[in-house]
Amino acid sequence: MIPRIPLAAAAALLLVVSLAACAQTPAPMETQASTPPPAAETSAPVVIEPTGEPEPAADPTCETLVTPGTVSTLTDLGWSAKQTEFRIGEIVIEKGIHCSWANWEEASDHGQFFAWGELTPDQTAAAQSELLAQGWERENEDGALYFTEPAESAFQVDEDGYGMTYQFGDGWVRFADTKQSLILISWP
Secondary structure, X not given: OOOHHHHHHHHHHHHHHHHHHHOOOOOOHHHHHHOOXXXXXXXXXXXXXXXXXXXXXXXXXHHHHEOHHHHHHHHHOXXXXXXXXXXXXXXXXXXXXXXXXXXXXXXXXXXXXXXXXXXOHHHHHHHHHHHHHOOOEEEEEOOEEEEEOOHHHOOOOOOOOOOOEEEEEOXXXXXXXXXXXXXXXXXX
């Protein structure tokens, strides 16, 4: 006669093995959730925003020196840009660009100026000394160094009374016809 306890244990073991063999392992939740449903044909395209700043072109142009909105506004006015060498007094900024925007078809005193250039530490010191010798006012603001033309000789001023202004950074200088216009320069 076969004892009943071992037979009961064998039956229980057989039941566990059978159930384990029949059971299906469910797919992980992230696999199911990571597969997006097919897009409907009428849905709008997905715009992927860049995670970092785009690399600038090798050299600035008058159209890339300022923001695209500025270029659009100026061209909508019928203005175009003329590029000339960038100078600070007698100092020529070899790795720089100066852009004059205006309607060149009409005689007018309306226009805007934007410039940017790379400077060595020696060039920076010489340019700043030249501006101070010409009576430009030096101002430190929010970690930036500005040189603004004297208010009494300014042809055009912004709402804060600043005319032509240079902004010096680490290895570069920006220039605009008013201090507020410096924000329109998008070059590093």
